Amino acid sequence: MEPNQKPLKADDSPTEQHPLFGLEIEEWTPPNRSTVHLKSFAIANDGLEYATKGIRDGENSQVQVTFPLHVPASEWFCTKLAEMCSVPTPTCRVLLEPESQELFFGSKINLAAYRDALVVNQWSELLKNASFYLKKQLWAIYAYDQFIYNVDRHFNNYLYVQTRQNTVAVEAFDFGLSSLVHGWPNKIGSALLPADCKTNLVWAIIKQVIGSDADLTASACNVLDKLRTLDSKAIDYIFSGMPEAWLSALQKQALISWWDSESRMERLSSVESEVTR
Structure with missing residues (x-):
């Protein structure tokens, strides 16, 4: 199951259920573009690459917000809510970094998307x-x-x-x-x-x-x-x-x-x- 995920009945979800098994980060990869908080990318043990955000990413931001530690929570909540409302957004997962045991928000990289930022x-x-x-x-x-x-x-x-x-x-x-x-x-x-x-x-x-x-x-x-x-x-x-x-x-x-x-x-x-x- 995903880390800290509670068991759910089949009819508990308004959409599909959360994945049964969590993912672990196997390798950090260099970013090809970044945003205010997005600095890190990683390959998980499903072989796919994810854009990642952790609790400390908000603290290191140049943009001041009221609750900087809530960056991964905001990402997770808004992505999942968007899915429920048919707003197009990438698939997300919780990623575990095995050495530190830190949990990261992971947004799956869409290989069909433009790789470079637009001018x-x-x-x-x-x-x-x-x-x-x-x-x-x-x-x-x-x-x-x-x-x-x-x-x-x-x-x-x-x-x-x-x-x-x-x-x-x-x-x-x-x-x-x-x-x-x-x-x-x-x-x-x-x-x-x-x-x-x-x-x-x-x-x-x-x-x-x-x-x-x-x-x-x-x-x-x-x-x-x-x-x-x-x-x-x-x-x-x-x-x-x-x-x-x-x-x-x-x-x-x-x-x-x-x-x-x-x-x-x-x-x-x-x-x-x-x-x-």
Whole structure:
């Protein structure tokens, strides 16, 4: 089973169950690109490569957040919640470093994704030629980022994947500056992202290029509807697969209580007003 994972019944999960067996890191590998917290890559004993984040990665960041030790918890929570809401994101696993016994968040490397960071001209051209499906993905991810208070969705915090139809699709990765590191949700309430954060600055450009219509806003609202539908059992399930060292029982319960409260609905309404305006 995954480290610290509790046994689950077959019908406990709103999606698929957590993997039965954990993964161990066999070799650290050099990064080909990095983000604010993402500095390390590793090959696990399944033979695949993962982008990794540990508890100390937030402490070493140049960006100051309220709870820097919550970086791996934020990554795990937001990735798993995204999966439940059909927001495209890479598969993640808990990785054990055998020597130190430290547990890392691991995001599986998508070998079909662009390996190098995009420059502005490439990104601009990609948006101009965006397929209908890519536009819908971008709107859905924006709504999700607003809900989880992700301040750092810049244009290289998407994974760009070439499809068999010779178009480009994206996956949202890097939730290290979202949600739990800011004290979300209780310290954030229904507040939207700051106007000057990277997510909003980049979104303003994206929206201007790809446009807005009923179908695109519907893809954003669809994510919010799924977040309304999920009950606190789904949140407890996400936490059941997360190492206990990443987040205290008290903090988990605080989030679960918020999820059961009217405050969640108020936040969702606030985000919906933003994406439909």
